[in-house]
Amino acid sequence: MPKLQVSVQDEQKAFEADVAAIEKQWSSPRQSHLKRPYTAITIAALRASIPAPSSASSTQAIKLWNQLHEHNKAGTCELTFGTTDPVAVSQMAKHQQTVYVSGALCGFSEVALPGMDHADYPWDTVPKVVSKIFKSQLWHDQRQRQFRLRHPIEQREDLENWDYMAPIIADGDMGFGSLTSTMKMAREFVDAGVAMIHIDDLAIGMKKFTVGQGRTIVPTQEYLDRLTAVRMQFDVMGSETLLLCRCDTDHAEFITSVVDERDHEYVQGATKKVEPLQKCLRAAQAEGKDLKAVRTEWKAKAGIMTFDEAVGVVASKEELEAYKAELSKQKFTSLSGRREVAAKIIKQDVFFDWELSRSAMGQYMLKSCVKGIVERAIAAAPLGDVTWARMDSPHWGDIVEFHSEVRKVYPDRLFAFGYTGDYDFAKAGFSDEEVKNLHLDLAKLGIVWQVQPIWSLQGLNMVTEQFSKMWQTQGIAGYLKSVQRPALSSNPMTDGFEKLSYCGGYLADAFFETVAGEPIVERR
Numbered sequence: 001m002p003k004l005q006v007s008v009q010d011e012q013k014a015f016e017a018d019v020a021a022i023e024k025q026w027s028s029p030r031q032s033h034l035k036r037p038y039t040a041i042t043i044a045a046l047r048a049s050i051p052a053p054s055s056a057s058s059t060q061a062i063k064l065w066n067q068l069h070e071h072n073k074a075g076t077c078e079l080t081f082g083t084t085d086p087v088a089v090s091q092m093a094k095h096q097q098t099v100y101v102s103g104a105l106c107g108f109s110e111v112a113l114p115g116m117d118h119a120d121y122p123w124d125t126v127p128k129v130v131s132k133i134f135k136s137q138l139w140h141d142q143r144q145r146q147f148r149l150r151h152p153i154e155q156r157e158d159l160e161n162w163d164y165m166a167p168i169i170a171d172g173d174m175g176f177g178s179l180t181s182t183m184k185m186a187r188e189f190v191d192a193g194v195a196m197i198h199i200d201d202l203a204i205g206m207k208k209f210t211v212g213q214g215r216t217i218v219p220t221q222e223y224l225d226r227l228t229a230v231r232m233q234f235d236v237m238g239s240e241t242l243l244l245c246r247c248d249t250d251h252a253e254f255i256t257s258v259v260d261e262r263d264h265e266y267v268q269g270a271t272k273k274v275e276p277l278q279k280c281l282r283a284a285q286a287e288g289k290d291l292k293a294v295r296t297e298w299k300a301k302a303g304i305m306t307f308d309e310a311v312g313v314v315a316s317k318e319e320l321e322a323y324k325a326e327l328s329k330q331k332f333t334s335l336s337g338r339r340e341v342a343a344k345i346i347k348q349d350v351f352f353d354w355e356l357s358r359s360a361m362g363q364y365m366l367k368s369c370v371k372g373i374v375e376r377a378i379a380a381a382p383l384g385d386v387t388w389a390r391m392d393s394p395h396w397g398d399i400v401e402f403h404s405e406v407r408k409v410y411p412d413r414l415f416a417f418g419y420t421g422d423y424d425f426a427k428a429g430f431s432d433e434e435v436k437n438l439h440l441d442l443a444k445l446g447i448v449w450q451v452q453p454i455w456s457l458q459g460l461n462m463v464t465e466q467f468s469k470m471w472q473t474q475g476i477a478g479y480l481k482s483v484q485r486p487a488l489s490s491n492p493m494t495d496g497f498e499k500l501s502y503c504g505g506y507l508a509d510a511f512f513e514t515v516a517g518e519p520i521v522e523r524r
């Protein structure tokens with residue numbers, strides 16, 4: 001293999017130019033809010049000698065960044081929904097500015113072995129769907145442009161001119177493994193042309209939906225490391241791709257480890273000397289008992305609560321106030337720090353053991369609350385561009401508290417919000433009128449990107465079921481009446497096979513004509 005013909009001086013010069021270019025990019029209005037734990041020198045040294053191809057992703061990211069800021073200024077929002085289907089995306093272009101590629105949908109429709117939203121599909125599943133959708137957007141953009149340009153300028157005003165290049169926002173889940181898998185996934189997303197991806201703080205493989213054991217999150221630092229790995233990958237590629245810091249702490253019931261003292265305030269333990277939960281579950285399993293019921297019973301017997309709550313139970317009013325005052329002197333206090341403070345102030349012993357309550361899989365129990373979510377979001381904010389606190393159910397008080405608390409620290413922060421599939425707004429206390437204006441009320445809090453992630457499940461299933469019933473009972477007469485005639489007679493005509501421009505017939509003709517040497521665009 002020949003050696004590179006570059007002198008060390010030239011190598012150094014190119015390196016320094018790269019460092020300067022990175023520093024310039026980082027201080028641009030688009031990126032100046034980001035704070036990295038590494039330098040431009042480190043990133044420049046991590047690059048290959050040929051620039052990474054990130055321009056499509058960067059173009060789309062900047063477009064999205066501008067859209068979101070315009071909404072923020074106007075107090076409005078983008079309302080989009082999730083799909084994995086390029087045909088559906090071609091219609092969304094007429095009403096949505098962005099497209100969402102949902103992990104849950106990919107897990108149902110884009111893999112050989114479908115399943116519930118456990119994020120157990122291969123790590124490159126969602127990037128591949130983004131690539132498919134991005135290429136279809138390019139194709140629609142190309143065929144529309146060619147169709148327009150084959151018409152003289154005076155006729156073009158009347159021709160369709162949709163913005164097919166809607167920025168794609170995609171689900172990066174938890175990064176699918178260690179930091180290097182997270183980086184590889186981020187790279188595939190950039191290569192695919194994504195505008196923004198979201199990364200969350202969920203533990204891999206631990207989502208349980210039916211057994212009453214909800215979400216498990218990872219320690220704060222592990223979450224921040226994931227985000228940093230993605231940011232680093234974007235930086236190595238020199239891309240402008242946006243990072244949406246999603247936090248799934250709301251209603252999470254477990255945390256994988258207590259290694260990070262920032263999480264200690266929210267970890268629960270037993271406050272009574274009981275046998276360990278794991279031992280109790282093993283015995284119950286051997287006896288064939290209902291594990292869910294045994295777990296609930298154990299929790300009540302063990303007096304499950306956080307250390308501070310345990311202090312609250314045994315301390316006098318004055319002691320509790322003194323305890324809280326002492327804690328407020330520093331931002332975070334570890335469990336051992338809390339024990340020391342309690343030992344000095346509280347006369348009674350505070351029994352608290354978070355090992356006794358570890359789950360069958362070893363997780364620690366967690367008490368999620370808005371304060372904890374705010375702390376995570378604030379810690380993550382400097383690494384990303386937009387924040388999303390995913391909620392299990394919509395609680396207006398929590399929504400307002402979360403977004404206003406984050407904005408106290410980051411007044412210009414932009415937020416995302418997911419209308420997760422089975423939100424029960426009536427049960428959550430929303431009146432019909434409040435639901436009607438909800439997207440606008442959320443926009444006022446800075447929630448500029450709002451998504452119904454899984455429309456393809458509920459919405460498409462409903463429409464498909466209705467059509468399939470009609471087709472089965474009415475045959476072609478029903479099709480003509482309820483689909484074909486309205487589609488053909490609507491103005492403009494619904495996109496479909498009859499519309500050659502939409503299906504790319506003219507584009508294919510243009511290729512044939514070009515090969516045959518026929519002029520297809522008149523020179524003016």
Ligand SMILES: C[C@](O)(C(=O)O)[C@H](CC(=O)O)C(=O)O
Binds near residue numbers: 102105453454
């Ligand atoms: C956004 C989401 O991650 C998805 O995969 O679409 C899901 C959607 C849902 O559960 O409705 C999520 O919010 O976790």
